[in-house]
Amino acid sequence: MTTPRNSGSAPENASDKPGFRTKILSTRMTPEELREVEAAAERDGKKSAEWLRDTALRSARQRPADPMEVLLGEQSAMRYMLLNLFYATAQANAEGKHLLPESVLKIRDQANARKVTDMRKLLESFAQEGGVGGQP
Numbered sequence: 001m002t003t004p005r006n007s008g009s010a011p012e013n014a015s016d017k018p019g020f021r022t023k024i025l026s027t028r029m030t031p032e033e034l035r036e037v038e039a040a041a042e043r044d045g046k047k048s049a050e051w052l053r054d055t056a057l058r059s060a061r062q063r064p065a066d067p068m069e070v071l072l073g074e075q076s077a078m079r080y081m082l083l084n085l086f087y088a089t090a091q092a093n094a095e096g097k098h099l100l101p102e103s104v105l106k107i108r109d110q111a112n113a114r115k116v117t118d119m120r121k122l123l124e125s126f127a128q129e130g131g132v133g134g135q136p
Helices: 012-016 031-043 048-061 067-094 101-128
Strands: none
Touching (some): 031 048, 067 101
């Protein structure tokens, strides 16, 4: 005997199974849109429903960039670059040499590689110190 397809109501034992999918979301597509979805799912080695679910959840869970965090990351990178460029230039001058363009590019790349980590450290430090005016 088969049971009818669940149309949105959870079976009685669904609460016993964490993560058990009990809800259905449907949508309409043109034949061309359906072909696009099926092709994308096939490229990823997934069934269309699984690919749609994964894509929708990834988009829903994506946190939008906070403009303040972006600016703080850029400010951290700029500070890192300036301090390291001043130091490298002073060191090269002390040795009677010039700072090579490759060195400048290397410092830039290092600043870009660490800006997100440095920004997070600054934000954590700010939060631990109580924020602006000692308020979190």
